[in-house]
Amino acid sequence: MKKLFLSLAMISAVALTSCGGNTETVNATEAQESATASEGAVTYIADSTSTVNWKGGKTFDDINKPEEGHWGIVKLKEGTATVNNGVLESGKFVADFTTFESKDLDSDPETKAKLDGHLKAADFLDVEKYPTASFEITGVKAIEGGDYNSEISGNFEFRGTPKNVTFKANVTVEGNVVTVKSEEFGINRKDFGITFxxxxxxxxxxxxxxxxxxTAKAQ
Known part of the structure; x- marks a missing residue:
């Protein structure tokens, strides 16, 4: 089994969030030049089952009222990654925000439809104007020790605003299949124009x- 330094942080955002555990909000800086693949690199194509999971929540003026939150998924529309000798060199991934849904409300279709429609509206995701978001890798650094084997930086373009973000992930390659699971990391919605x-x-x-x-497969 080979180890590969690959990841994706694309995104998504919903204007709600729940902060838990030791999760930290990553810094969003100015976009940088994209990484390029070297000659001989192998191209991997992202599988349609790939997803970005999200969590969101809110507090209340009444401190005696507990916080509320929701969680769900956004499906990946397309994506490619290039790998040379087991090392990720470049890649770009696109998330389809028309697939955004709150999975925690699957048992209550009426409430789910209402919330999803609200979050897809202009105050939040503005899916009609921005149906997709993308993440393009700008750099990869190996991590030794700890829970993750790679640190990925990339330009996250969400709601028409490109920002460079960095996060950790574990990636494994078996045969012609790459599986990637990132850490749970936070972004600040206001960095991408969600101010409601x-x-x-x-x-x-x-x-x-x-x-x-x-999940991505060799072309």
Missing amino acids: AGGGGSIIKDEVLLQVDL
């Missing part, structure tokens, strides 16, 4: 938690 604050006594948190599950 809430209402009716609720306060939308700024942090959105993301976690990537990716």
Whole structure:
């Protein structure tokens, strides 16, 4: 079994978030030059089952009222990664935000449809104007020890705003299949133009938690 330094942080965002565990919000900086593949690199094509998982939540003015949150998925529309001698060199991935859904409400279709429609609207994801988001790798660094084997930096373009972000992930290659699972990491929704604050006594948190599950196959 080979180890490969590959990952995807694409995104997504929903203007709600739940902050848990030791998750930290990553810094979003100016976009950088994309990485390129060397001669002889192998191209991997992302599988349609790949997803970006999200968590979102809100607090309330009434401190006696517990926080509320939701979680769900966004499906990957397309993506490629190039690998040379087991090392990721470049890649770009596109998430389809028309597939955005809150999986925690599967047992309540009416409430789910209402929430998903609300979050896809202009105040939040604005899916009609921005149906996709992309992540293009700008750099890869190996990690020794700890829970993850790679640190990936890339330009995350979401709601028309490109920002460079860095996160950790574990990647494994078996035969012609690459599987990737990132850490759960946070982004600040305001970095990408989502400024809706809430209402009716609720306060939308700024942090959105993301976690990537990716499968890619050699072309």
